[in-house]
Amino acid sequence: MDTPTNTILSTLLGEYDFTHRSLADEVNQVSGRIFGRPGAATDRDVRRWISGSMRWPTHRYPLPLAEIFDRPPEAMGFVPRGRTSRLPSPPSSVRPGQEEPVKRRAFLTASTAATLTLALRIEETPVRGRLTMTDVDRITTTIGRLDAHFTAIGGGALLTVATTYIDRLRTTMDGCTYGPRVEQARHTAISGLHSSAGWAAYDSGDNATSRLHHAAALQSGILAKDGHAQARAWSDLSAHSRAEGRHREALTINRAALESRQARQDPRIAGAAPLPPRHRPRPPRHGACARSLLAVEKAHDRFDTTAPPPPWLRFLDTAEIAGLAAIAHRATGRLPDAEKATAQALRLLGPSMHRNRAYYGIQLAQLQLAQGDTTSARATAATVDTTAVSSPRIAQRLATVHRHLATAQETP
Template sequence: MDRQRNTRLEAVMAEYGFTHQGLADEINQVTARIFGENHPRKCTDRHVRRWISGEVRWPWTRYLHALEQLFDRPAQALGFIPRGKNSANLPTPPRPPAPTKEVPVRRRRFIIATAATTVALALSIDETPTGGRLAMSDITRARERINRLDAHFAAIGGEPLLTVATTYLDRLTTAADHCTYGPRVEQALHTTIASLCSSAGWAADDAGNLDAAHRWRTTALQRAILGSNPQAQARAWSDLAIHARRGGHHREALRISQTALTSRAARQNPRYTALLQSRLAISHAHTGNRPAAARALLAAQTAHDRIDPTQPAPRWLNFLTTAEISGLAAITHQAMGHLADAETATAQALTLLEPGLRRSHAYYTVQLAELQLAQGNTTDAHTTTAAIDTTHIGSRAITDRLATLHRALATA
């Protein structure tokens, strides 16, 4: 039979920022948890290359279990082809002893802590040099790690990743202070640190630590300027606008968004324009300028329509899908008091969301229930709320909103 390249696996690896060796390392971490640390056979980059080339169309069972856990989708959705009818049904992997019954909050904290440990091990942060000479290959590896960190954020939220991100920041800033490098590497290093600071800002935001979020976002802007990188600067400005809005400083958020839209990145890249115009629309809505909010929403949609799908997005911007544009439009409608329109746009966002974006799914499901309750539709609000499971989502921002929603429903 002709060999056929596994483009599905290749695409999901690119989405999550995995190299061949990086995926092999993470598979070994997962199989160690499932089958035991001393399993004699380890996954290598050669295994991954053979899967992608199509030389191996149905890997060993232990690797398939690991791949399904890592990417949260069945093996066949990853482009693998079963050898026969029976092989498509994977045997149940060994399970650890059943845990004793415990309080849901404690269970959630245990899951979050485990996720953080797993991510930290998988990123191999301690391999980042803190002395000697840095090359562009070191920067490339750092970017791959940050891409994987951002992929985990979309899947599990930022709270369990805050310590991971800040630990890695300590490592990179130590490298910046103690290693030697040329001007090109220096600029790339500043840009890479800016990217990680932005990720740390979101992780702190999810953890409910807004002061830390502001510090990291400010540092991200400083590093982006030092790196002379317009994309990193636009990202940092965008995050600072969100932070201002979180604190109720809507005019400040408006000015920041307007400033970000003058950047070269916003002028040249429709992805940045779509994101910044969406956030500008929210700020206009909060400051009472409804015509300007409507114009910004239209500009965001127009920019999003201009995105060339064949051009890959920066990993952190992968969340900016049609679903996210609908979700941000819903927030704008809600701020303007158009609750029915906001509910419709939120429902549309949930319909369009990709399964792997679990944090966004939880966020917008909470938003849908809030809108239903605000319109007096307690029956639908109860039904929507009952379907929300944040056990595997580490975001205090979401869980706090959910707790407030439960209290409101209890007295409705």
């Protein structure tokens, strides 16, 4: 049987400007730094990783690859296989007396969260001395990378990483000295980290913890006097309320997000605000949702493509707008339109967006089931791949779809 090509790793080579030979050389160099002696990877190994003939890197290569590409092996398109996929620990002779306990635990636990903790190097954030804007910029970059991991693999494995980093930054607050400008920037960074932790908790199925983190993100945004951070927190709180069925509350919060000066000035923030939710007991109105969709599309057309968006807004692309359209159509009972929009979102998603691909794949199967098309729903559900996704909530939704399929009648 033919093995699937690892298109994600192939894309990463292009993004990072690696050839097969140069990636092998970089892996060997990083392996030497981690394990005390260089690796023996060759361009042939890289070709086998990309071709899919080797589904998981052997020996000491997963950890160097995780550090090079700043993501766990699963998010590079590798498929774990039981005990052989455990990450190795470095020999005790490596850098004696310099290996911090946090870093040693990261190797030994051999989990996705530990791999990310190592790759993000959160233990390098200072906890004493003078904190500068350079330190804050480094913290902000790390949080941005954490956001990128969420869109790639989901939040289940990131909650531990995010909460660990929050604790680290609290220690930084208590142990370092800094000026007013750094203090404000630090509150902005902490606001972003709480937002990331909130969505990681949501993906893990912990709604209470998720709401606490989103509220803390708003508080830190207010302390920072940062309108963008506050707009993000309002938007997150609105989306959370809508997901829990508190539609009127979501609408009130959503208005606060859209009425902010930042939302009026930055079309990306306006586009990221959730669509007006469904109201009870009155049924949703298609006209209102259509107008909201048009507003989001117009906001997207006004995006400044010459300037990179903030890391937390990089998800807002044409695929996500199609997904928002599907949510709006579903809320107004227009299931065929919702199915078409969901299928469009799946076609537009990038190859590394494992979480969103699984999310919309499940949504497509649900919509097909709701319309009585059991045959299509079964075929769609069979294509949903959660191998590289760390999200208990998504796994639960997929299990529910399979339970419904098991008892459903086939479409005549």
